[in-house]
Amino acid sequence: MTAASDSAKLASSAQEAHIEVRDLTMAYGARVIQRELNFKVNRGDIFVIMGGSGCGKSTLLKHMLGLISPAQGDILYAGRSFTQADAATRDAMRQSWGVTYQSGALISSMSLGENVSLPLQLYTNYSRAEIADVVSYKLSLVGLGGYESYYPSEVSGGMLKRAALSRAIALDPEVLFFDEPSAGLDPISSRMLDELIVELKESIGSTVVMVTHELASIFDIATNSVYLDANSKTMIGYGDPKYLRDHSEQAIVRQFLTRGINATKGDSVP
Numbered sequence: 001m002t003a004a005s006d007s008a009k010l011a012s013s014a015q016e017a018h019i020e021v022r023d024l025t026m027a028y029g030a031r032v033i034q035r036e037l038n039f040k041v042n043r044g045d046i047f048v049i050m051g052g053s054g055c056g057k058s059t060l061l062k063h064m065l066g067l068i069s070p071a072q073g074d075i076l077y078a079g080r081s082f083t084q085a086d087a088a089t090r091d092a093m094r095q096s097w098g099v100t101y102q103s104g105a106l107i108s109s110m111s112l113g114e115n116v117s118l119p120l121q122l123y124t125n126y127s128r129a130e131i132a133d134v135v136s137y138k139l140s141l142v143g144l145g146g147y148e149s150y151y152p153s154e155v156s157g158g159m160l161k162r163a164a165l166s167r168a169i170a171l172d173p174e175v176l177f178f179d180e181p182s183a184g185l186d187p188i189s190s191r192m193l194d195e196l197i198v199e200l201k202e203s204i205g206s207t208v209v210m211v212t213h214e215l216a217s218i219f220d221i222a223t224n225s226v227y228l229d230a231n232s233k234t235m236i237g238y239g240d241p242k243y244l245r246d247h248s249e250q251a252i253v254r255q256f257l258t259r260g261i262n263a264t265k266g267d268s269v270p
Contacts (some may be wrong), residue, residue: 016042016043017040017041017042017043017076017079018041018042018043018044018045018077018078018174018175018207019040019041019047019064019075019076019077019175019207019209020039020040020041020075020076020079021037021038021039021040021064021073021074021075022038022073022074022075022076023036023037023038023072023073023074024036024037024038024060024063024070024072024073024074024075025037025070025071025072025073026056026059026060026063026068026070026071027071032071032233033056033059033233034055034056034059034060034228034233034234034235035233035234036234037060037073037226037228037234037235038235039226039235039238041207041209041224042207042224043207044201044205044207044223045207045208045209045223045224046197046198046201046208046210046221046222046223046224047207047208047209047210047222047223047224047225047226048210048211048212048217048218048222048224048225048226048241049061049209049210049211049212049225049226049228050211050212050213050218050225050226050227050228050241050256051213051227051228051229051230051256052229052230052256053230054230055228055229055230056228056230057211057228058179058211060211060228061177061179061209061211063075064177064209065094065097065099065177066082066083066090066094069083070083077093077175080093095123095171096171096173096174096175097173097174097175097176097177098167098168098169098170098171098173098175098176098177098206099168099176099177100161100164100165100167100168100176100177100178100179100181101164101179105164106152106160106163106164106167107152108151108152108153109151110151111148111149111150111151112139112144112147112148112149112150112151112152112155112163112166113132113135113136113139113147113148113149115152115163115167116135116138116139116163116166116167116170117131117132117134117135117170118167118170119167119170119171120134120135120170120171123171124171134170135148135170136148138166138167138169138170139163139166141166141169141200141203142162142163142165142166142196142200143162143196144159144162144163144166147159147163157184157185157189158185158186158189158192158193161181161185161189161193162193162196165181165193165196165197165200169200169204169206172204172206173204173206174205174206174207175206175207175208175209176197176200176201176206176207176208176209177208177209177210178197178208178209178210178211178212179211180211180212180213181193181197181210181212181217182194182212182214182217187216190214190216190217191216191220194216194217194220194221197210197221198221210222215257215259218241218257219241219242219245222240222241223240224239224240225237225238225239225240225241225244226238227244227248227250227253227256229250229252236250236252236253237250237253241257244257245257245258
């Protein structure tokens with residue numbers, strides 16, 4: 001069994017691929033970041049992109065979001081090529097996604113309620129009253145009911161993360177993307193955010209794609225994963241992270257997934 005597929009036997013052919021990355025090469029000019037990436041994200045997965053510092057995790061996420069064009073290869077959503085689609089089709093596909101960033105990326109001059117209302121104003125024909133109802137509901141789902149009028153500077157870091165998640169789920173997205181969702185949070189807040197992600201995934205039926213190096217998150221909520229290696233510049237692990245931890249043929253993958261295994265969140269990547 002090859003390194004890139006050392007847990008491929010866990011990926012049942014009966015499962016439906018929601019996202020498929022085919023022969024993807026990522027590069028900045030002549031500098032190759034990762035090459036020949038091939039993996040599937042099954043519908044309903046909580047899929048983790050992991051690896052050491054500088055391996056291209058966030059770069060891969062940006063390719064999946066269409067923020068960077070691949071040097072080679074294709075990315076498909078529900079069997080449709082996003083990479084080769086025209087601009088109008090890409091925009092339509094993006095409307096079924098929700099994205100959160102490390103910093104939350106809320107607009108500081110707008111209240112939490114106004115931030116959450118933005119996608120509803122842009123992509124629906126809801127009335128002002130209907131938007132207000134949806135905003136109130138989405139904020140309540142993340143434990144921020146009654147905080148509509150608060151500004152980002154008036155709430156804690158954990159509350160900012162939850163408000164950003166509320167905005168990301170405003171349109172009930174089919175896919176939720178997270179870039180280091182627990183970054184900057186204390187262990188208790190991190191665990192609460194993980195639990196919230198799982199609850200929301202189940203309630204709205206989304207597929208989740210997450211960049212993280214946090215072992216607690218990886219083992220608590222991930223159902224599938226890919227490991228990117230900075231040295232070989234390709235993927236050397238793919239599948240359930242618990243399986244990779246115990247059975248990967250690649251020592252570096254096992255080492256990554258067993259580092260500080262008894263430590264709480266907040267460990268840094270070696």
